[in-house]
Amino acid sequence: MTRARDRRRYARAISALASDGPRCPRRRGERVVTFRATGPWTLERVRGMNVKEITRWLREDDDARLDELWREADDVRRRSVGDAVHLRGLIEFSNHCGRLCLYCGLRVENRAIDRYRMSADEVLDCARQAVEFGYGTVVLQSGEDLGTTREWLVDVVRRMKAETPLAVTLSVGERSLDDLRAWRAAGADRYLLRFETSNRTLFERIHPPRDGRPSDRPAMLRQLRDLGYEVGSGVMIGIPGQTYADLARDLEWFAELDLDMIGVGPFLPHPATPLGAAAAPASVVASAPGGRRGTSAGSSATASPAGGRRYGPVVPPTSEDPPPPAATSGQVPNTELMTYKVIALARLLCPLANIPSTTALATVNRAEGRELGLRRGANVVMPNLTPAVYRRQYEIYPAKACISEEADACHHCLTQRIAALGRSVGSGRGDSLNRLRCPAGARIAREATP
Numbered sequence: 001m002t003r004a005r006d007r008r009r010y011a012r013a014i015s016a017l018a019s020d021g022p023r024c025p026r027r028r029g030e031r032v033v034t035f036r037a038t039g040p041w042t043l044e045r046v047r048g049m050n051v052k053e054i055t056r057w058l059r060e061d062d063d064a065r066l067d068e069l070w071r072e073a074d075d076v077r078r079r080s081v082g083d084a085v086h087l088r089g090l091i092e093f094s095n096h097c098g099r100l101c102l103y104c105g106l107r108v109e110n111r112a113i114d115r116y117r118m119s120a121d122e123v124l125d126c127a128r129q130a131v132e133f134g135y136g137t138v139v140l141q142s143g144e145d146l147g148t149t150r151e152w153l154v155d156v157v158r159r160m161k162a163e164t165p166l167a168v169t170l171s172v173g174e175r176s177l178d179d180l181r182a183w184r185a186a187g188a189d190r191y192l193l194r195f196e197t198s199n200r201t202l203f204e205r206i207h208p209p210r211d212g213r214p215s216d217r218p219a220m221l222r223q224l225r226d227l228g229y230e231v232g233s234g235v236m237i238g239i240p241g242q243t244y245a246d247l248a249r250d251l252e253w254f255a256e257l258d259l260d261m262i263g264v265g266p267f268l269p270h271p272a273t274p275l276g277a278a279a280a281p282a283s284v285v286a287s288a289p290g291g292r293r294g295t296s297a298g299s300s301a302t303a304s305p306a307g308g309r310r311y312g313p314v315v316p317p318t319s320e321d322p323p324p325p326a327a328t329s330g331q332v333p334n335t336e337l338m339t340y341k342v343i344a345l346a347r348l349l350c351p352l353a354n355i356p357s358t359t360a361l362a363t364v365n366r367a368e369g370r371e372l373g374l375r376r377g378a379n380v381v382m383p384n385l386t387p388a389v390y391r392r393q394y395e396i397y398p399a400k401a402c403i404s405e406e407a408d409a410c411h412h413c414l415t416q417r418i419a420a421l422g423r424s425v426g427s428g429r430g431d432s433l434n435r436l437r438c439p440a441g442a443r444i445a446r447e448a449t450p
C-alpha cells in the first residue's frame, strides 16, 4: 500500500474516534483519557482510568471479567488500527554489550556466549530478504555496543533506505544525541528503547550506570520524539521487586509519553545473570492453553520459561554488581496472564499505538502465546531474520522461541498463524497511526505552549 493510501486509511480510522481522543503530549500527572467509543460498545469504564483502577484490572482474576477485558481490547484494536497484522523483520546484528544489566544474558560479564557483529553486507542481505517476504519494516537490534560506530550505522541505514522501501527501526540502547541525530538524518524512521520499569529505584538497581552516568530513558524518549523518530518503549513484567502500583504506573507512562509503539513481555530469568542466579533452580513449567488464571511462565515470580533447557555454568554476580532486588509482598508475577492484561490495558489507554505480540510471550506459550496476544490487543509481530548461526548467540533470556529456525521457516509459520486467526498480513510500512495524527512538529509546538 502506498503511503498516501496509508494516510487516507489512517484519516478514516481517526475520524471514527471521538473528538476527546488522546491528546498529545500528555503531561506527567495529567489524567489519562482514552477515546470515547462511537460504536455499540462502551469504554466508559476505562475512560479516565487512574492508577487505582488500572491496578484493579491488573489484580482481576475473575474469568468472566477478564473475558470482557479481552473483548474490549480486541474491539478497540480493530476499530483503531484495524485487522492488519504488521510484520517487522528483526535483525539482531550484534550481541556485544558494554552494560551490566542484571536481567539480560548479553551483559558484558557473561563469558559463556560467543560474541559476534554482523557485517554491513550481511545486514543488507537480511533486509533484502525482508523485502522478498513482503515486510514493511526491519528492526536493527543489538546490545549496547560501542563497537557499532555512528558512521557504520549511518552507512547501513543509508544503503538500506537507498536500496529498499523499508522503514528502519533502531533498537541499540542508550546512545549520544549526536548518534541519534546522525542516524535520523541517514533515514532511520523509528527507535525502540524500553524504560523497563517506571520505578526509578528499581530501574537503577537492575540497570547500573555506564561510566558512572545514570540513565534517563524517559528523557531520551522525548529527545527521540523531538528528532522526529516514531518512538517505542515498554517494560518487563514481573521483575523481582516490581509491585502492582509500579506496573500500573508503567501503563500510565505509556500514555503520558504518547508512545507510538509499546512492547511488553514477561521477565524471564537468565541463569548467567544476577537476577537469574538469584532465581529458583531452573524448573520447567509448561503453561496451559488460554493464559487463564494459574497459567504462567512459571510457578513463582522468578520461574523459568516453558521448554527451558540447561545452560553452562552460571556466572555468579561480580563484586561490583549491586545486590539483586528481592521479590516484594506486592510482587507482580512474571506470568503469561499478567502479560495479556498489560497488552489489553495498553491498547485501551493508547488505542492508536502499534503493539507487538512479542517473542517473550511466544516463549512462555509456544502453542498460542502469539495468537492470544494478537487477540487481546496486539497488532504487530516481529519475525526473526537473524541468520540462525548468530541467533543462537543472541540470548537475552533462555529458550527464546524460534531460536534455531531460519528466516523462511519463521516467515511461513507466522503468516499461517495470522491467517488462522482470520486476520490479514499488513502491507506497506505500517506507520504508527498515533504518530500520523500528531506529527512531531505539532507536538513540539504544543509543548512550547504554556
Ligand code: SAH
Residues within 6 Å of the ligand: 103, 104, 105, 141, 142, 143, 144, 171, 172, 173, 174, 192, 193, 194, 196, 235, 236, 265, 266, 267, 268, 269, 270, 360, 396, 397
Ligand atoms: N540493548 C538494547 C536492546 C536490548 S534487548 C536496549 O537496551 O534497548 C531488548 C529488550 O529485551 C530489553 O529492553 C528488555 O526489556 C528485554 N529483555 C532483556 N532481558 C530480558 C529477560 N531476561 N527477560 C525478558 N525480557 C528481557
